[in-house]
Amino acid sequence: MENYYRPAPLKKLLPLAASTILLGEHFNPTGVGGLEIAVYTMDKIYKLSPEELAELRQGYEILDENIRKVLPWTS
Amino acid sequence: MLNKSQCQWLIAEEVPVTFQVGIVATDGVILASDTRLTNTTGIRTLSTTDKIICLDNPRMAYCWCGDLLQGNAAELFAVSSKDTILESTEIRTQLYQAGSRCIHQIYGDGPMQPASQRPLHTGGAALIAYIGKISVELWRLDITHFAVACPVRDKTSVGDALNPGIFLWKITIGQLH
Numbered sequence: 324m325e326n327y328y329r330p331a332p333l334k335k336l337l338p339l340a341a342s343t344i345l346l347g348e349h350f351n352p353t354g355v356g357g358l359e360i361a362v363y364t365m366d367k368i369y370k371l372s373p374e375e376l377a378e379l380r381q382g383y384e385i386l387d388e389n390i391r392k393v394l395p396w397t398s
Numbered sequence: 399m400l401n402k403s404q405c406q407w408l409i410a411e412e413v414p415v416t417f418q419v420g421i422v423a424t425d426g427v428i429l430a431s432d433t434r435l436t437n438t439t440g441i442r443t444l445s446t447t448d449k450i451i452c453l454d455n456p457r458m459a460y461c462w463c464g465d466l467l468q469g470n471a472a473e474l475f476a477v478s479s480k481d482t483i484l485e486s487t488e489i490r491t492q493l494y495q496a497g498s499r500c501i502h503q504i505y506g507d508g509p510m511q512p513a514s515q516r517p518l519h520t521g522g523a524a525l526i527a528y529i530g531k532i533s534v535e536l537w538r539l540d541i542t543h544f545a546v547a548c549p550v551r552d553k554t555s556v557g558d559a560l561n562p563g564i565f566l567w568k569i570t571i572g573q574l575h
Binding site for chain 1: 416417418419421422423424425426427428429430431432433434436444446448449450452457459527529533534552553555557558
Protein backbone atom coordinates (compact mmCIF):
# COMPACT_ATOMS: atom_id res chain seq x y z
CA MET A 324 0.00 0.00 0.00
CA GLU A 325 3.03 2.28 -0.14
CA ASN A 326 1.80 3.54 -3.48
CA TYR A 327 -1.85 3.77 -2.57
CA TYR A 328 -1.86 7.25 -1.13
CA ARG A 329 -2.39 10.02 -3.65
CA PRO A 330 -3.90 13.45 -3.15
CA ALA A 331 -7.57 12.74 -3.69
CA PRO A 332 -10.96 13.79 -2.38
CA LEU A 333 -12.02 12.71 1.09
CA LYS A 334 -14.46 10.14 -0.20
CA LYS A 335 -11.73 8.26 -2.02
CA LEU A 336 -9.28 8.34 0.88
CA LEU A 337 -11.67 7.20 3.61
CA PRO A 338 -11.28 3.49 2.75
CA LEU A 339 -7.51 3.88 2.98
CA ALA A 340 -7.75 5.45 6.44
CA ALA A 341 -10.18 2.80 7.65
CA SER A 342 -8.18 -0.08 6.21
CA THR A 343 -5.00 1.12 7.89
CA ILE A 344 -6.58 1.21 11.34
CA LEU A 345 -8.37 -2.10 10.81
CA LEU A 346 -5.13 -3.74 9.68
CA GLY A 347 -3.65 -2.49 12.95
CA GLU A 348 -6.42 -4.32 14.76
CA HIS A 349 -5.70 -7.43 12.73
CA PHE A 350 -2.02 -7.45 13.70
CA ASN A 351 -2.42 -6.35 17.30
CA PRO A 352 -5.94 -7.21 18.45
CA THR A 353 -5.16 -6.84 22.13
CA GLY A 354 -3.83 -3.34 21.73
CA VAL A 355 -5.67 -1.90 18.76
CA GLY A 356 -9.35 -2.24 18.16
CA GLY A 357 -12.39 -0.43 16.93
CA LEU A 358 -12.63 2.38 14.42
CA GLU A 359 -13.39 6.06 14.73
CA ILE A 360 -13.09 8.55 11.89
CA ALA A 361 -13.57 12.29 11.85
CA VAL A 362 -13.66 14.37 8.69
CA TYR A 363 -12.86 18.06 8.39
CA THR A 364 -13.69 20.36 5.54
CA MET A 365 -13.91 24.13 5.47
CA ASP A 366 -17.68 23.84 5.82
CA LYS A 367 -18.18 21.16 8.38
CA ILE A 368 -16.68 18.86 10.96
CA TYR A 369 -18.29 15.50 11.45
CA LYS A 370 -17.66 12.05 12.74
CA LEU A 371 -18.69 9.12 10.63
CA SER A 372 -21.81 7.36 11.83
CA PRO A 373 -21.75 3.73 12.99
CA GLU A 374 -23.43 2.81 9.71
CA GLU A 375 -20.74 4.55 7.65
CA LEU A 376 -18.01 2.93 9.73
CA ALA A 377 -19.66 -0.47 9.30
CA GLU A 378 -19.68 0.08 5.55
CA LEU A 379 -15.97 0.92 5.56
CA ARG A 380 -15.26 -2.12 7.70
CA GLN A 381 -17.18 -4.28 5.27
CA GLY A 382 -15.19 -2.83 2.39
CA TYR A 383 -11.97 -3.67 4.20
CA GLU A 384 -13.12 -7.23 4.82
CA ILE A 385 -14.02 -7.69 1.17
CA LEU A 386 -10.63 -6.31 0.14
CA ASP A 387 -8.90 -8.63 2.59
CA GLU A 388 -10.85 -11.59 1.27
CA ASN A 389 -10.04 -10.71 -2.34
CA ILE A 390 -6.33 -10.44 -1.54
CA ARG A 391 -6.42 -13.84 0.11
CA LYS A 392 -8.10 -15.33 -2.96
CA VAL A 393 -5.35 -14.26 -5.34
CA LEU A 394 -2.48 -15.40 -3.16
CA PRO A 395 -0.81 -18.31 -4.95
CA TRP A 396 -0.71 -20.54 -1.90
CA THR A 397 -4.44 -20.35 -1.39
CA SER A 398 -5.37 -21.79 -4.79
CA MET B 399 -3.20 20.08 33.58
CA LEU B 400 -0.46 17.84 34.89
CA ASN B 401 1.94 18.92 37.55
CA LYS B 402 4.86 17.30 39.24
CA SER B 403 2.78 15.83 42.02
CA GLN B 404 0.64 14.05 39.44
CA CYS B 405 3.45 12.39 37.54
CA GLN B 406 2.48 9.00 38.82
CA TRP B 407 -0.23 9.13 36.16
CA LEU B 408 2.40 8.77 33.51
CA ILE B 409 2.82 5.06 33.67
CA ALA B 410 3.37 3.44 30.34
CA GLU B 411 1.17 0.48 31.07
CA GLU B 412 -1.84 2.64 31.80
CA VAL B 413 -2.01 4.57 28.58
CA PRO B 414 -4.05 3.65 25.55
CA VAL B 415 -2.32 1.39 23.07
CA THR B 416 -3.24 3.46 20.14
CA PHE B 417 -2.91 3.62 16.39
CA GLN B 418 -4.02 6.73 14.55
CA VAL B 419 -3.60 8.21 11.11
CA GLY B 420 -4.07 11.64 9.63
CA ILE B 421 -4.59 11.99 5.90
CA VAL B 422 -4.73 15.17 3.86
CA ALA B 423 -7.30 15.08 1.07
CA THR B 424 -7.84 17.66 -1.64
CA ASP B 425 -10.98 18.86 0.07
CA GLY B 426 -10.25 18.29 3.75
CA VAL B 427 -8.52 16.22 6.36
CA ILE B 428 -9.24 12.80 7.80
CA LEU B 429 -8.38 11.72 11.32
CA ALA B 430 -8.83 8.02 12.00
CA SER B 431 -8.20 6.18 15.21
CA ASP B 432 -8.81 2.94 16.93
CA THR B 433 -11.03 3.09 20.00
CA ARG B 434 -9.43 0.62 22.38
CA LEU B 435 -8.40 1.71 25.84
CA THR B 436 -6.05 -0.51 27.77
CA ASN B 437 -5.96 -0.04 31.50
CA THR B 438 -3.77 -2.08 33.80
CA THR B 439 -4.56 -0.33 37.05
CA GLY B 440 -5.55 -3.33 39.11
CA ILE B 441 -7.03 -5.88 36.77
CA ARG B 442 -6.03 -5.42 33.15
CA THR B 443 -9.10 -4.31 31.29
CA LEU B 444 -9.95 -3.34 27.76
CA SER B 445 -12.64 -0.81 27.06
CA THR B 446 -13.84 1.35 24.22
CA THR B 447 -13.57 5.10 24.08
CA ASP B 448 -13.68 8.01 21.65
CA LYS B 449 -10.13 9.18 21.02
CA ILE B 450 -10.86 11.99 18.59
CA ILE B 451 -11.97 15.21 20.23
CA CYS B 452 -13.84 17.78 18.14
CA LEU B 453 -14.12 21.42 19.17
CA ASP B 454 -16.20 24.29 17.81
CA ASN B 455 -14.05 27.12 19.17
CA PRO B 456 -11.45 26.97 17.81
CA ARG B 457 -12.64 24.83 14.95
CA MET B 458 -10.28 21.95 15.36
CA ALA B 459 -10.02 18.35 16.39
CA TYR B 460 -7.25 16.35 17.88
CA CYS B 461 -6.24 12.91 18.97
CA TRP B 462 -3.09 11.64 20.55
CA CYS B 463 -1.08 8.59 21.48
CA GLY B 464 1.27 8.05 24.36
CA ASP B 465 0.52 9.32 27.81
CA LEU B 466 -1.68 12.22 28.83
CA LEU B 467 0.93 14.86 28.15
CA GLN B 468 0.19 15.03 24.42
CA GLY B 469 -3.53 15.37 25.03
CA ASN B 470 -2.93 18.09 27.57
CA ALA B 471 -0.71 19.97 25.15
CA ALA B 472 -3.37 19.82 22.43
CA GLU B 473 -5.96 21.00 24.91
CA LEU B 474 -3.72 23.84 25.99
CA PHE B 475 -3.27 24.83 22.34
CA ALA B 476 -7.05 24.86 21.93
CA VAL B 477 -7.52 27.09 24.96
CA SER B 478 -4.81 29.49 23.84
CA SER B 479 -6.23 29.83 20.33
CA LYS B 480 -9.84 30.31 21.34
CA ASP B 481 -11.82 33.10 19.62
CA THR B 482 -9.26 33.48 16.87
CA ILE B 483 -8.21 31.87 13.61
CA LEU B 484 -4.49 31.34 13.48
CA GLU B 485 -2.11 31.57 10.55
CA SER B 486 0.20 28.65 9.92
CA THR B 487 3.18 30.32 11.55
CA GLU B 488 1.09 31.10 14.61
CA ILE B 489 -0.12 27.50 14.79
CA ARG B 490 3.44 26.24 14.84
CA THR B 491 4.43 28.70 17.54
CA GLN B 492 1.44 28.05 19.74
CA LEU B 493 1.70 24.28 19.41
CA TYR B 494 5.36 24.46 20.33
CA GLN B 495 4.59 26.69 23.31
CA ALA B 496 1.79 24.42 24.49
CA GLY B 497 4.01 21.36 24.23
CA SER B 498 6.92 23.08 25.92
CA ARG B 499 4.74 24.31 28.74
CA CYS B 500 3.45 20.80 29.43
CA ILE B 501 6.99 19.42 29.37
CA HIS B 502 8.09 22.09 31.79
CA GLN B 503 5.31 21.16 34.18
CA ILE B 504 6.65 17.63 34.24
CA TYR B 505 10.40 18.15 34.12
CA GLY B 506 10.83 21.65 35.40
CA ASP B 507 14.02 23.25 34.17
CA GLY B 508 15.91 20.00 33.82
CA PRO B 509 14.47 17.95 30.96
CA MET B 510 17.81 16.28 30.36
CA GLN B 511 18.39 15.19 33.92
CA PRO B 512 19.38 11.54 34.46
CA ALA B 513 16.62 9.08 33.71
CA SER B 514 16.56 7.75 37.27
CA GLN B 515 15.50 11.16 38.51
CA ARG B 516 13.01 11.71 35.75
CA PRO B 517 9.30 11.16 36.05
CA LEU B 518 8.20 8.53 33.60
CA HIS B 519 6.97 10.20 30.46
CA THR B 520 6.63 7.77 27.61
CA GLY B 521 6.56 10.32 24.83
CA GLY B 522 4.05 10.43 22.07
CA ALA B 523 2.39 12.63 19.54
CA ALA B 524 -0.82 14.47 18.83
CA LEU B 525 -2.52 14.97 15.49
CA ILE B 526 -4.39 18.22 15.11
CA ALA B 527 -6.80 19.12 12.32
CA TYR B 528 -7.23 22.87 12.35
CA ILE B 529 -9.63 24.82 10.21
CA GLY B 530 -7.73 27.93 9.17
CA LYS B 531 -8.68 30.94 7.14
CA ILE B 532 -8.03 29.32 3.78
CA SER B 533 -7.97 25.58 4.28
CA VAL B 534 -8.03 22.75 6.75
CA GLU B 535 -4.56 22.02 8.03
CA LEU B 536 -3.15 18.85 9.53
CA TRP B 537 -0.49 19.31 12.18
CA ARG B 538 1.58 16.91 14.17
CA LEU B 539 2.97 17.67 17.62
CA ASP B 540 5.65 15.30 18.87
CA ILE B 541 6.60 15.45 22.51
CA THR B 542 9.54 13.64 24.00
CA HIS B 543 11.79 15.80 26.17
CA PHE B 544 11.06 18.65 23.84
CA ALA B 545 8.21 19.59 21.56
CA VAL B 546 8.25 19.63 17.77
CA ALA B 547 5.31 20.87 15.71
CA CYS B 548 5.13 20.45 11.97
CA PRO B 549 2.46 20.66 9.30
CA VAL B 550 1.62 17.48 7.44
CA ARG B 551 1.08 17.78 3.71
CA ASP B 552 0.09 14.23 2.85
CA LYS B 553 -0.27 11.56 5.51
CA THR B 554 1.13 10.61 8.86
CA SER B 555 0.57 8.17 11.66
CA VAL B 556 1.09 8.01 15.38
CA GLY B 557 1.09 5.09 17.72
CA ASP B 558 2.44 3.97 21.01
CA ALA B 559 6.01 2.79 20.85
CA LEU B 560 5.10 -0.73 21.85
CA ASN B 561 2.29 -0.92 19.38
CA PRO B 562 3.01 -3.12 16.35
CA GLY B 563 0.44 -1.08 14.47
CA ILE B 564 2.96 1.68 13.93
CA PHE B 565 5.24 -0.77 12.15
CA LEU B 566 2.33 -1.87 10.07
CA TRP B 567 1.97 1.67 8.78
CA LYS B 568 5.61 1.68 7.76
CA ILE B 569 5.24 -1.38 5.60
CA THR B 570 1.90 -0.40 4.12
CA ILE B 571 1.35 3.30 3.70
CA GLY B 572 4.81 4.76 3.75
CA GLN B 573 7.40 6.53 5.73
CA LEU B 574 6.66 7.98 9.09
CA HIS B 575 6.45 11.69 9.12
